[in-house]
Amino acid sequence: MSASEIGQQLINVLSLGSTYALLALGLALVFGVMGLVNFAYGELVTITGYTMYLMTINGVPWGLAVVCGITFATIASLLMERLAFRPLRNASFLTLLFASFALSVILQNVFRATVSPRTKGIRGPGLLIESLQIGPLTISWMSIVTIVVGAAALILLTLFMRGSLAGISMRAAAENFSVARLMGIKANRVIALAFVISGLLAGVAGVLWVSRSGSVSPAMGFVPILKAFIATVIGGLGSLPGAVLGGFVLAAAEIFFIVVLPTSVQPFSDPFALLLVIAILYFKPNGLLAPVAERV
Amino acid sequence: MSEERPLLRLDGVTSGYGPIVAVRDASLEVRSGEIVALLGANGAGKSTLLMTVAGLVRPTAGNIELDGSRIDGLKPEEIVRRGVALTPEGRGIFSHLTVADNLRIGAAVRKDRAQIATDAEEMCTLFPILGERRRQLAGTLSGGEQQMLALARSLMSRPRLMLLDEPSLGLAPRIVAQIFEMLRKLPERGVTVLLVEQNVSLALDIAQRGYVMASSELQLSGTAAELRSAVDLEQVYLGSAGDAPEPAATGGR
Ligand SMILES: Nc1ncnc2c1ncn2[C@@H]1O[C@H](COP(=O)(O)OP(=O)(O)OP(=O)(O)O)[C@@H](O)[C@H]1O
Ligand SMILES: [Mg+2]
Numbered sequence: 147m148s149a150s151e152i153g154q155q156l157i158n159v160l161s162l163g164s165t166y167a168l169l170a171l172g173l174a175l176v177f178g179v180m181g182l183v184n185f186a187y188g189e190l191v192t193i194t195g196y197t198m199y200l201m202t203i204n205g206v207p208w209g210l211a212v213v214c215g216i217t218f219a220t221i222a223s224l225l226m227e228r229l230a231f232r233p234l235r236n237a238s239f240l241t242l243l244f245a246s247f248a249l250s251v252i253l254q255n256v257f258r259a260t261v262s263p264r265t266k267g268i269r270g271p272g273l274l275i276e277s278l279q280i281g282p283l284t285i286s287w288m289s290i291v292t293i294v295v296g297a298a299a300l301i302l303l304t305l306f307m308r309g310s311l312a313g314i315s316m317r318a319a320a321e322n323f324s325v326a327r328l329m330g331i332k333a334n335r336v337i338a339l340a341f342v343i344s345g346l347l348a349g350v351a352g353v354l355w356v357s358r359s360g361s362v363s364p365a366m367g368f369v370p371i372l373k374a375f376i377a378t379v380i381g382g383l384g385s386l387p388g389a390v391l392g393g394f395v396l397a398a399a400e401i402f403f404i405v406v407l408p409t410s411v412q413p414f415s416d417p418f419a420l421l422l423v424i425a426i427l428y429f430k431p432n433g434l435l436a437p438v439a440e441r442v
Numbered sequence: 443m444s445e446e447r448p449l450l451r452l453d454g455v456t457s458g459y460g461p462i463v464a465v466r467d468a469s470l471e472v473r474s475g476e477i478v479a480l481l482g483a484n485g486a487g488k489s490t491l492l493m494t495v496a497g498l499v500r501p502t503a504g505n506i507e508l509d510g511s512r513i514d515g516l517k518p519e520e521i522v523r524r525g526v527a528l529t530p531e532g533r534g535i536f537s538h539l540t541v542a543d544n545l546r547i548g549a550a551v552r553k554d555r556a557q558i559a560t561d562a563e564e565m566c567t568l569f570p571i572l573g574e575r576r577r578q579l580a581g582t583l584s585g586g587e588q589q590m591l592a593l594a595r596s597l598m599s600r601p602r603l604m605l606l607d608e609p610s611l612g613l614a615p616r617i618v619a620q621i622f623e624m625l626r627k628l629p630e631r632g633v634t635v636l637l638v639e640q641n642v643s644l645a646l647d648i649a650q651r652g653y654v655m656a657s658s659e660l661q662l663s664g665t666a667a668e669l670r671s672a673v674d675l676e677q678v679y680l681g682s683a684g685d686a687p688e689p690a691a692t693g694g695r
Contacts, residue, residue, distance in 0.1 A: 325534035330551035
């Protein structure tokens with residue numbers, strides 16, 4: 147493989163990895179403060195997609211559709227917390243898990259009934275499908291935008307989580323919720339904030355996702371939630387740096403197998419990537435950057 | 443503040459975990475400026491009593507009053523705003539946060555930014571090691587340093603009442619002595635103390651009064667001198683663990 151091919155694939159890894167990282171972070175944040183693996187998280191991506199679809203077919207400019215898509219995902223995330231998960235605040239891990247599965251199925255059926263059961267195409271700005279030639283590398287604008295947006299979101303989130311009292315409170319609550327409450331951190335507020343940020347991340351990742359795939363469908367949230375889940379497990383459930391790392395590792399694994407596998411088995415590159423994940427977990431059962439097992 | 447009205451009063455408080463009753467019909471008072479010890483064997487219900495006052499465990503019966511107003515049934519985040527800080531058993535520091543961020547979280551209930559920074563400085567004078575380790579993750583501190591951080595973090599909320607759950611747990615005698623010297627001076631800072639300890643003689647050294655808890659009930663109370671002279675106290679209520687520093691943590695929650 148030539149140097150330029152390697153460069154090309156590295157850009158693919160960065161682009162796919164930053165999307166996965168954003169998705170994984172949103173899932174990990176909520177898991178951290180509430181112990182909930184929110185399987186309805188993928189539906190936030192779908193909500194972003196449908197918002198953008200419905201707006202663009204009605205002539206709303208792309209930029210506005212993007213902003214609304216992200217906003218609706220955020221509001222939906224907050225509503226999930228208030229209506230579905232707050233009543234189950236002290237429920238067991240499994241109860242929460244099943245509740246989020248149920249919510250996911252309900253939302254998918256709502257999309258089927260209200261919009262359409264079929265896949266719909268969505269057209270982004272033409273620029274995104276054009277490419278840029280830098281030396282021997284051909285880089286699509288989609289990749290550049292994805293990498294820049296991903297990096298910006300990661301930097302902003304890091305600054306927020308480390309520099310603001312709200313961010314530090316959230317990290318404290320993720321480590322020990324009861325003690326965080328003893329410090330005066332309001333349980334409802336910190337959980338709501340985690341859902342808001344989770345929704346924002348799903349929205350931003352959703353925009354990238356839909357722009358790349360060019361289509362929306364009722365069950366489109368399944369792949370993003372699956373990737374996010376795998377990435378958080380690789381990185382260590384509950385660890386935010388782990389979620390980012392896991393996203394990039396998963397992307398690297400997928401692209402590696404796409405590159406090395408002969409064309410005839412390429413459809414199976416995903417299972418191969420999963421095998422690699424299992425191998426990682428075999429050696430590091432709690433993930434690469436597992437937080438100390440200390441939850442109250 | 444009137445002389446008669448205690449800062450903290452429990453009246454017939456019962457609490458526990460679902461069907462388990464861990465505190466039964468407990469009545470006690472802590473007056474402003476006092477250090478009051480709460481003694482008792484493992485499993486007597488001491489931690490549960492403190493957590494009930496702090497709002498982490500809900501009482502099923504009885505009243506809890508802080509300076510005359512009811513606080514039972516309030517959420518922990520509301521109770522700390524009224525000036526009650528619990529330093530939990532096992533310290534409960536945030537190990538993934540820096541020492542400085544732990545202190546900042548301790549002041550989460552306050553809005554006076556400038557004064558918070560001054561107080562953080564003061565904590566680093568009170569416990570110089572915390573000043574040196576400011577930027578370090580709290581999880582990398584030694585047990586004694588973590589206990590100091592936990593105390594400093596509680597002080598950052600400017601409490602009127604501190605509930606201390608076994609601050610000597612698992613620490614070397616020299617560190618324990620240093621910590622207790624600091625605790626002794628808390629009333630001078632305007633902080634009243636309810637102290638849970640298994641190390642009876644240490645606790646009675648700094649406390650003016652005490653209560654003894656056994657099998658979920660407050661069985662005995664008196665001045666430190668009275669409790670000390672109850673010679674068979676340790677055998678009757680506390681087993682034989684009395685004077686020796688406790689062996690390492692019996693495991694938090
Ligand atoms: N989270 C919990 N769920 C159920 N039971 C509990 C819980 N925490 C404590 N208990 C029980 O309540 C009783 C009192 O426990 P508590 O921790 O208050 O005792 P303690 O006096 O603080 O003991 P120690 O000196 O060991 O810290 C014990 O029987 C204990 O098993
Ligand atoms: Mg205890």
